[in-house]
Amino acid sequence: MDRYYVGYASDIEDRMQKHLSNHKGYTSKAKDWVIVYKENFDTKAEAYERERQIKSWKSRKKIEELVG
Numbered sequence: 001m002d003r004y005y006v007g008y009a010s011d012i013e014d015r016m017q018k019h020l021s022n023h024k025g026y027t028s029k030a031k032d033w034v035i036v037y038k039e040n041f042d043t044k045a046e047a048y049e050r051e052r053q054i055k056s057w058k059s060r061k062k063i064e065e066l067v068g
Helices: 012-020 044-057 060-067
Strands: none
């Protein structure tokens, strides 16, 4: 796997379809995105905070340890 996309969504299946569709943007460049890890949260604020935490790592190794 070349890249990891980190983000949150209330409807993960819908979000994946958007990433795999023809559109402009970072995720449109690849058509082979797959979900390798997910977490569930009670609120959007909690999910966003976790997203920011993971993105702050800036470490591929640490992300790969998370996704196992």
